[in-house]
Amino acid sequence: MISPLARFSNKLGRNVFTTFVRNHSHGGVPGENLPFDISNRYKLTLYFILFAGSGLSAPYLITRHQLLKK
Template sequence: MLANRLALATRSFMTSAVRRGGDGGVPGSNLPFQIQNRFRLTAVFVVFFGSGLAVPFILVRHQLLKK
């Protein structure tokens, strides 16, 4: 009995929170970058992940070239 009421209250809270969402559920509207331009998105991903992958190699090279 109590579990049913709790489930109902939780379900109604979740649906009301979704309804108050604002933007209507447009895909990508809550992301911090734009996904409309495929080529720009690819370039941003390559720079972001490529820089993270390159940092250890650059640091090792710097340490090996230090005198």
């Protein structure tokens, strides 16, 4: 048994999501929903290297900083 408040909340959530998908999706365009441009492959490669490289190098840079502290 679902309470009336839970039922209303569930219906409201579905309506908001359905409206969002209807208004923001043009359908079938690759990369449309990404927050960056994928048309220039060199720029995309540079962004990927910076993004992945910063995450992978952070522990090493932090360790180096801690070891060099006096």
